Amino acid sequence: MIRFILAWLFCVGFGGAAVGQRLVWEHGMTLLKFFDKHHIDPKIYYNLSYQDKELGTEIRAGVPYYVLKDDKNQLLQVLVPVGESVQLRLYKDRSGQYNLDFIPIVYSTTQKALNLRIKRSAYHDLFKATGDAKLAQEFIGVYQKTLNLKRAVIKDDQLSLIYTRKYRLNQPFGYPTIKAAMLQTHRRNHYVFAYKGKYYDALGREVVAFLLETPVHYTRISSHFSSGRMHPILKQIRPHYGVDFAAKKGSLIHAAADGYIVSIGRRGGYGNEIEIEHGQDLRMVYAHMSAFARGLHVHSYVKRGQVIGKVGSTGLSTGPHLHFGVYLNDRPVDPLGCIRTAKNQLSGHEKQLFSQAIKPYLKALEDTTSFEYAQKENTKNTD
Ligand SMILES: [Zn+2]
Known part of the structure; x- marks a missing residue:
């Protein structure tokens, strides 16, 4: 843990010394648990749009993040990278209320x-x-x-x-x-x-490198992939690290490629989720599932096309869909760009x-x- 004093920077805003820390996001930590740990009203989380809840779930264990605290050990600001271009910012405003938004990472x-x-x-x-x-x-x-x-x-x-x-x-x-x-x-x-x-x-x-199968028979694409560039007019950043296939509840979800299951269970805004790794550099995320296929567990090997579960809307309140994410070397890529026939x-x-x-x-x-x-x-x- 590296401690550094940022008093000169923040004395203007808060009238006192602030201490910055570089920490590492713990394994198993979720946004809700983080709020609980720091006695922050969970309403901030519940009031987030479902896109923001999904984004909050993208925080990976092991990622370094930055915390600013006042002299009473109260959180003033937290910056957690979500992918390579965006970071989640939780901060206390002048009225003492916490706010959460996503801002660009300056690099x-x-x-x-x-x-x-x-x-x-x-x-x-x-x-x-x-x-x-x-x-x-x-x-x-x-x-x-x-x-x-x-x-x-x-x-x-x-x-x-x-x-x-x-x-x-x-x-x-x-x-x-x-x-x-x-x-x-x-x-x-x-x-x-x-x-x-x-x-x-x-x-x-x-x-x-690889061609993926479409993982579900969908009715429409309800949300496309976006890498998180700043919207030129709205000045907002809302990346979407996957593609949302709207489908009937209970529609079968197929593995898009062979691989090993590396994670299966509930994961924050993604609800019931399965992660499959294909080789060393490709990882696929299947989220919001209503059910997992029987007998699947971490380390299970699944074949391309094998049924791994059913479409649902766990983890959020909008209609049933499959959120399908594809990561190359941990970097989110557009899944539609990988689904091809030639x-x-x-x-x-x-x-x-x-x-x-x-x-x-x-x-x-x-x-x-x-x-x-x-x-x-x-x-x-x-x-
Ligand atoms: Zn999604």
Whole structure:
């Protein structure tokens, strides 16, 4: 636990010294339990919209969060990250009332370029060069979709990478974003480019890691995925880390991919929920279920298409629906982008736009290959 004094910052607002703490969100802690622990009226929780209750449930155990207390040990402000762009803010206003809202996480983004010759393995050497396990993991995740890295890569193959890393209070957080990469193996260059939230090869063919089945026969989509960008007019942030499929109560829910159940039971605003992990980087969340299929428990292996439960509206009061969330390396992605019947290839005008967009990255990758084990940095502030 790190304690630091922020008196200079807060004496204006509260007239006394305030103490800041960096804490870690405990395993099994929910928003309601947190309110209870700090003697805060649970009405604030019950009055939240169901979207906000869902968002509150997105707080993961182990996430660092920040607390400000006054000299009487009363909470003044709590900031808890929910995903990589938004944080939950609970604060005491001037009249002594607590309020809860969601605000952007302020961070800076640094773009880095890197080139290295592979001595042992792409993962090992990337980690050795950068000390960033998450970067190595993300790189493997991007390439495992096109190449069998274990077989394809040989010693002295070359790897070039352009990526961004987010920093908050000088600490990296979340996962890096790979903008462009080149893997030169057997004298062939394998490119990967990020474009509009997906990865493509140099010919504009989408690089797809997995294809998910639609988990339920739905009547309509009642809420789409949103990554939590600030609404330009309302100045509000309301990400929705999944897609809501409205369906009749009791409709069967099928596993969208093979995997192991890592969590099954009640989870805050998500009500009855099952989490399934497919491989190391993909996690799926099925929420608001009315019932679980018999015999399922943590560590159960489920096959793609297997019935895992029924649609309900547990955890909230609106109509029955399945909230379906998909996380790649803990980062929420749009589930609809993963549900496909065929690979997507860019064509026509979109392909032209893509070719324009990747040009500077191609150039930068070429520049990068002229030096070894080097890193270039370029920081810009974002909010
Ligand atoms: Zn939802």
